[in-house]
Structure formats: structure tokens, C-alpha cells
Amino acid sequence: MAAVTYxxxxxxxxxxxxxxxxxxxxxxxxxxxxxxxxTQASVKGISPQELSExxxxxxxxxxxxxxxxxxxxxxxxxxxxxxxxxxNGSILTDSGGFQVFSLSDLRKITEExxxxxxxxDGAKLFLSPEKVMEIENAxxxxxxxxxxxxxxxxxxxxxxxxxxxxxxxxxxxxxKAHQDTERQSLFGIxxxxxxxxxxxxxxxxxxxxxxxxxxxxxxxxxxxxxTMYEMLEETVPELPDxxxxxxxxxxxxxxxVEGVMRGxxxxxxxxxxxxxxxxxxxxxxxxxxxxxxxxxKDFTPIDPECDCFACRHHTKAYVRHLLKAGEMYxxxxxxxxxxxxxxxxxxxxxxxxxxxxxxxxxEEFYAKIGENRC
Amino acid sequence: MAAVTYxxxxxxxxxxxxxxxxxxxxxxxxxxxxxxxxTQASVKGISPQELSExxxxxxxxxxxxxxxxxxxxxxxxxxxxxxxxxxNGSILTDSGGFQVFSLSDLRKITEExxxxxxxxDGAKLFLSPEKVMEIENAxxxxxxxxxxxxxxxxxxxxxxxxxxxxxxxxxxxxxKAHQDTERQSLFGIxxxxxxxxxxxxxxxxxxxxxxxxxxxxxxxxxxxxxTMYEMLEETVPELPDxxxxxxxxxxxxxxxVEGVMRGxxxxxxxxxxxxxxxxxxxxxxxxxxxxxxxxxKDFTPIDPECDCFACRHHTKAYVRHLLKAGEMYxxxxxxxxxxxxxxxxxxxxxxxxxxxxxxxxxEEFYAKIGENRC
Numbered sequence: 001m002a003a004v005t006y007x008x009x010x011x012x013x014x015x016x017x018x019x020x021x022x023x024x025x026x027x028x029x030x031x032x033x034x035x036x037x038x039t040q041a042s043v044k045g046i047s048p049q050e051l052s053e054x055x056x057x058x059x060x061x062x063x064x065x066x067x068x069x070x071x072x073x074x075x076x077x078x079x080x081x082x083x084x085x086x087x088n089g090s091i092l093t094d095s096g097g098f099q100v101f102s103l104s105d106l107r108k109i110t111e112e113x114x115x116x117x118x119x120x121d122g123a124k125l126f127l128s129p130e131k132v133m134e135i136e137n138a139x140x141x142x143x144x145x146x147x148x149x150x151x152x153x154x155x156x157x158x159x160x161x162x163x164x165x166x167x168x169x170x171x172x173x174x175x176k177a178h179q180d181t182e183r184q185s186l187f188g189i190x191x192x193x194x195x196x197x198x199x200x201x202x203x204x205x206x207x208x209x210x211x212x213x214x215x216x217x218x219x220x221x222x223x224x225x226x227t228m229y230e231m232l233e234e235t236v237p238e239l240p241d242x243x244x245x246x247x248x249x250x251x252x253x254x255x256x257v258e259g260v261m262r263g264x265x266x267x268x269x270x271x272x273x274x275x276x277x278x279x280x281x282x283x284x285x286x287x288x289x290x291x292x293x294x295x296x297k298d299f300t301p302i303d304p305e306c307d308c309f310a311c312r313h314h315t316k317a318y319v320r321h322l323l324k325a326g327e328m329y330x331x332x333x334x335x336x337x338x339x340x341x342x343x344x345x346x347x348x349x350x351x352x353x354x355x356x357x358x359x360x361x362x363e364e365f366y367a368k369i370g371e372n373r374c
Numbered sequence: 375m376a377a378v379t380y381x382x383x384x385x386x387x388x389x390x391x392x393x394x395x396x397x398x399x400x401x402x403x404x405x406x407x408x409x410x411x412x413t414q415a416s417v418k419g420i421s422p423q424e425l426s427e428x429x430x431x432x433x434x435x436x437x438x439x440x441x442x443x444x445x446x447x448x449x450x451x452x453x454x455x456x457x458x459x460x461x462n463g464s465i466l467t468d469s470g471g472f473q474v475f476s477l478s479d480l481r482k483i484t485e486e487x488x489x490x491x492x493x494x495d496g497a498k499l500f501l502s503p504e505k506v507m508e509i510e511n512a513x514x515x516x517x518x519x520x521x522x523x524x525x526x527x528x529x530x531x532x533x534x535x536x537x538x539x540x541x542x543x544x545x546x547x548x549x550k551a552h553q554d555t556e557r558q559s560l561f562g563i564x565x566x567x568x569x570x571x572x573x574x575x576x577x578x579x580x581x582x583x584x585x586x587x588x589x590x591x592x593x594x595x596x597x598x599x600x601t602m603y604e605m606l607e608e609t610v611p612e613l614p615d616x617x618x619x620x621x622x623x624x625x626x627x628x629x630x631v632e633g634v635m636r637g638x639x640x641x642x643x644x645x646x647x648x649x650x651x652x653x654x655x656x657x658x659x660x661x662x663x664x665x666x667x668x669x670x671k672d673f674t675p676i677d678p679e680c681d682c683f684a685c686r687h688h689t690k691a692y693v694r695h696l697l698k699a700g701e702m703y704x705x706x707x708x709x710x711x712x713x714x715x716x717x718x719x720x721x722x723x724x725x726x727x728x729x730x731x732x733x734x735x736x737e738e739f740y741a742k743i744g745e746n747r748c
Contacts, residue, residue, distance in 0.1 A: 042696055328416075
């Protein structure tokens with residue numbers, strides 16, 4: 001029995017949107033779902049209790065960061081990531097591919113794997129499909145991701161093709177190296193850059209390996225938004241209906257709505273915490289820059305339609321003061337708010353699909369945020 | 375009717391320790407009490423709910439900081455500090471005296487007041503007893519402090535004498551300027567440096583002005599611990615039994631025990647949050663440096679005898695990882711733990727006084743922490 005299974009509950013009649021359930025060893029997750037990111041085994045500033053309160057049921061944590069610090073063997077000794085960070089919900093770990101290519105220094109890719117230097121202390125390290133499986137097995141997340149090369153943007157057709165073919169070969173090695181499929185499910189990753197035929201080819205190759213779920217990687221890395229949507233339209237039809245589809249690293253509210261419309265079930269992004277720490281809130285009326293001087297004496301919540309902890313207890317004026325004064329509590333409130341916003345957005349999307357009004361929901365969403373996109 | 379009154383409940387037979395109650399417009403506080411510090415209208419990283427959960431009933435906030443940012447008029451418009459930060463417990467604001475002398479640049483003291491430059495933007499500012507009362511009235515704390523000069527250490531006898539005499543004249547001006555005594559109670563501050571006769575003289579002068587409570591300022595500023603205790607022994611007997619006694623800026627666990635033994639009812643200090651952020655925990659067995667490598671694989675709580683949020687939910691290994699990785703949540707957990715420790719220490723002290731075993735409590739306290747002082 002696979003650790004994680006996907007159950008399709010309802011297919012939207014007017015779009016690719018679908019309602020489903022992800023059944024994991026740590027609970028059932030209604031999809032489409034947004035997964036907050038706890039890079040270093042912590043969603044910045046937030047407790048596991050607050051994540052639950054915000055409605056999050058699954059979070060993502062980063063293999064690259066945990067491999068570097070505190071080390072996967074320590075997390076294994078702690079009883080795995082769930083116990084280490086005391087999060088009883090589901091966890092997905094990425095494969096480190098994206099971070100090796102975006103954060104580390106002096107990386108060198110060969111067929112065997114990638115050698116690179118740690119961004120923390122410059123230590124020389126090596127990751128291969130087998131090593132990544134060892135690390136992800138030690139971390140013990142419910143869903144683990146295959147080691148891939150996140151093809152940069154822009155990249156030539158030739159490079160993108162060679163890269164995705166290697167990613168496919170690495171995916172086979174990951175499948176071979178990952179043994180305990182009853183405890184953790186390994187998802188494959190489709191690459192292919194911004195080339196429609198390469199996306200299709202990658203999807204077919206990866207699907208032929210028969211993973212319990214599929215991610216679309218290498219998007220939202222600098223290409224135009226419409227290009228991302230186009231790539232989804234090329235890729236999703238190649239993925240089977242009975243498996244979850246995960247669009248990696250995407251978290252802008254409008255991107256979530258558009259992703260769902262094109263058949264995506266899972267999303268993750270650091271955006272809510274990152275822009276939150278910079279003073280930008282995601283709200284029902286679009287982006288609100290809480291740091292703006294115009295909110296200095298605004299004694300209303302960040303979003304009057306929101307019932308998150310920050311909006312129930314504090315005003316824009318107070319949160320703005322905390323941000324201006326460099327107070328940690330301000331960062332915490334903004335992060336709670338933004339994560340809550342995305343989790344509730346997905347809840348609204350699911351309700352709309354269930355009630356056959358997803359396309360109306362989408363229209364209202366755009367009408368309310370106006371030009372004010374995050 | 376004064377806003378804040380003190381009720382002496384029990385005098386320890388073997389020491390100066392006493393049990394009392396501080397009755398404020400925002401609740402009754404059992405004394406001796408430790409007040410966590412929320413410098414900029416926030417106890418670093420902690421929510422008002424968490425402060426309550428840790429057992430805190432009264433917090434201190436800093437007039438100097440709030441005057442600079444966000445400004446007292448903004449806080450007044452918000453409905454006062456309680457509403458601004460959404461803390462329904464009691465608040466004490468200091469007078470800015472200590473910060474003007476320790477943080478600001480280019481200060482110049484005259485009989486009228488102190489001119490100085492903001493440590494934030496270099497703006498030229500001026501504080502006088504009247505201005506400080508205006509600010510503290512706008513902030514609206516339950517207890518407000520008179521504007522004093524926190525005499526530096528070391529200081530000559532002559533300087534200390536001139537300084538305390540000016541502090542007394544400023545105290546008179548504060549009394550005159552503070553009108554709404556039913557909403558806020560103004561406490562006087564005894565100075566006098568490390569000179570026993572000056573401490574006595576200052577105490578007599580300040581007491582003769584008849585404040586509803588008295589603070590002892592200018593200690594724990596660099597002098598030897600024994601000198602501080604000596605100064606308390608000289609000063610406390612000059613203070614009336616029916617008013618609260620507050621030792622400013624003191625928060626080391628052993629200093630609290632010794633202060634209580636010498637008749638102090640109230641304490642405040644940034645120590646629990648400051649050393650917490652640096653990775654040091656206050657525990658029943660003395661200081662534990664959670665950042666130490668020896669705790670890397672310690673999967674037990676920071677203090678097995680503690681029932682704070684951090685100790686109920688997380689291990690030393692995890693908190694250490696968060697601190698090493700620079701994660702905000704680690705700072706938050708350490709701060710919660712240390713504040714909880716001091717609040718519970720005072721709870722233990724009160725129980726001991728009530729049960730006529732304060733001196734035994736003190737002995738056990740030292741036996742348990744050993745040489746391991748914070």
C-alpha cells in the first residue's frame with residue numbers, strides 16, 4: 001500500500017479545476033491545497049499550533065537546508081522531522097535540486113550528481129539521487145521529491161532537453177533507491193523549461209516511471225506569467241487523473257487561482273512569509289502595503305474580511321509600528337496573516353468547485369483585487 | 375481615589391520579604407512580581423496571549439522609545455497603550471530617564487530638562503518633567519514613573535548629590551504636572567548612587583512628596599552586586615510599609631530572591647528576553663546555554679521542571695537548531711521560557727512567604743542553581 005494516495009472527488013465542468021483528497025500517514029488533506037514553507041524545520045516565526053489554527057494541514061520543508069543544518073542524521077535520531085519540529089500534520093520535503101542550483105556556490109553537474117559548496121560554511125558537498133533519497137528517508141516526510149535539475153530560465157532548447165533527460169534518469173535512480181514506500185511516497189518532477197514539446201516529453205517520460213504523484217518544476221523562475229500558464233496547459237493533460245499534481249514554488253494568489261483552473265492540486269511558496277516580512281499583506285482586496293505611511297493611524301485590521309489571529313487582535317497601525325520598529329512580533333503577525341489568507345483562498349476555491357461555481361469565484365476574485373496584485 | 379494602591383498582606387518574620395497586592399485599573403497583581411519588558415509596545419516576539427499564559431499580569435513599556443516611535447500622540451489616538459498593543463493586563467511606563475542617559479546622543483542636562491538627539495534619526499529632542507508627564511499621560515499606563523536622572527556608575531559623591539537633588543525637584547514638577555491621578559498613579563524614584571547617606575537622603579526627600587509608590591533607580595548599572603544589596607538595605611527602611619517598592623532594571627534570578635528578601639515588591643528587566651535571544655535559558659538548575667554543542671542531540675525540554683509552552687512542545691535539540699539557523703521561532707521560544715521562569719520564580723517566592731518558609735526557599739534556590747548563575 002502506497003503511503004500517500006490521491007482521491008479525485010469532483011472534476012469542474014467548466015475548467016480543469018478539481019476537488020480531491022490527499023491521504024497521507026499524517027492525515028487527509030483536501031485539495032487544491034497551499035503548503036506553507038518551513039525551510040529549516042520552522043515556518044518563520046510561527047508555531048505548529050498557529051499553522052494548524054490557520055488551517056494548514058501540510059507543510060513543505062527543504063532537504064538542502066536540513067542536510068546542511070542540523071543534518072539529516074540528527075533529524076533521524078530525533079525520530080524524523082515530524083517529531084523534531086513537533087508538527088503532527090503532513091510534510092513534503094523537496095529534493096534540494098532547486099536550492100543546489102540557486103543558493104550554493106561552485107556547483108558542478110555530472111551524470112552522477114552535483115558537487116557544490118555550502119552557502120553556510122563553504123564546505124564541499126555532493127548530492128546524487130541516491131544521497132537525496134537517503135536524506136529524505138531520514139527526514140521522514142510523508143511525500144518526498146525526486147532529485148532533479150531545476151532548469152534555469154532562460155535556457156536554450158538543447159540545454160533544457162539534455163537537462164530534463166538527466167532529470168528523468170535521476171528519477172529512475174530515485175525510484176530504485178527509495179525502498180520504504182509504505183512510509184513515504186516519492187513524487188516525480190516534470191521539467192522542460194518553457195518549451196511545450198519538451199514539457200510534454202518530460203511528462204510522458206516521468207509518468208511512464210509510475211510515481212504516486214507528479215510535480216511540475218522549473219516554473220515561476222523568471223518566465224512571463226502567461227508562459228507559465230501555457231506550460232501548465234501543455235503538461236497537465238499528460239498527467240494521469242488519479243494522481244496528485246503539484247506546481248512547485250508558486251504562491252501568488254492569482255497564480256493559485258489560475259493553476260487550479262488548469263488542474264493543479266498542490267502549491268507551495270515562501271511568498272506569504274517573505275512579502276509579509278517586507279510589510280506586504282495579501283488581502284481580499286489585493287495587496288496592502290502595511291508599512292505605508294497612510295496606515296500610521298489606521299486602527300482597523302489588516303483585512304476586515306479576515307479572521308486570522310493578527311486580524312482578530314491587532315490593527316494596521318500597530319502592525320505597521322512593529323514593522324517600522326523592527327519588532328519580531330510584527331513579522332510574525334504578517335506571516336500568520338498571509339499564510340491564513342492563502343489557506344482560506346484555497347478553502348474558498350474548494351467550496352466553489354464543490355458548488356459548481358469555480359469560474360464565478362475566479363471572476364469575483366479578480367474583481368475584488370483589481371489591479372492590486374501581490 | 376488613587377488609580378493604583380498597594381495592600382500589604384503578610385510580612386515575612388525572618389526577612390524583609392513581604393506578600394502584597396497591587397490594585398490597578400487593569401487588574402490585581404500579586405507581589406512580589408516580575409514585570410516583563412515590552413520596550414516598543416511589544417515583548418520581543420511574544421503575543422499578549424502568550425504573556426498571559428506565562429502568568430504575567432503587568433508589563434513595562436518604555437516612554438523614550440514610544441515617544442520616538444510611533445509617538446505618544448498616535449498611541450493616544452489609538453486609545454492608549456493597552457488598546458494600541460491589545461494588552462488588557464496592567465502596564466507601567468518608565469520615564470525615559472534611563473534611556474535618555476544610556477541610548478541617546480549629545481545629551482545636555484539643565485535644570486529645565488534634557489536635550490538630546492534621537493538614536494534613531496538624530497532628531498533634536500527635549501524632555502522635561504512636564505513633557506514626560508504629557509507623554510506618559512498619553513500612553514495611559516496604570517503606573518507612570520517620574521522623570522529622573524539615572525545617575526551613572528561610577529559617579530563622584532558631589533555629582534551624585536547634585537543629581538539626586540535635581541531628581542527630587544523634577545519629581546515635584548512631575549507631581550504638579552500629572553493631574554489625572556484616578557486613571558494613572560505616579561511613582562517617585564529614589565536615586566543616590568552607591569552612597570548610603572545619599573540613598574537615605576533621596577528616599578526621605580522623595581517619600582516626603584507622598585507618592586502612591588516608590589522605585590529605587592540607578593542600581594544594577596555596573597556596581598558590585600553586594601553594593602546593590604547594601605544600597606537596598608539602606609533605602610528600603612526609609613520607604614513606607616503601605617506603598618509598593620520597585621527595584622528598577624533588575625531581573626537576574628538571584629537578584630530577585632535577594633531583592634525580595636530586602637523588601638522589594640516589583641522588578642523589571644530585559645534580561646530574560648535578551649539572554650534568551652543569545653541562547654541562554656534560566657532554569658531550575660541555573661543557566662543552560664542551549665546553543666552549546668553538547669545539546670545538539672538532547673531531545674529533552676530546556677528545563678524538565680518547566681511547564682512553559684517551549685518546554686511542553688519542544689526539545690533543546692530543536693531550539694538549538696533554530697537558534698543556530700537564525701530562526702525567529704527559536705528566539706520566541708527562548709523568550710517565552712525565560713519570562714515564564716521568572717514569573718514562576720516569583721510565584722514560588724510568594725507561596726514561600728505565605729507559608730513562612732521564604733528563607734528555606736532561598737536556600738533551596740541556591741542549592742539547585744549551584745555555581746550556574748545567569
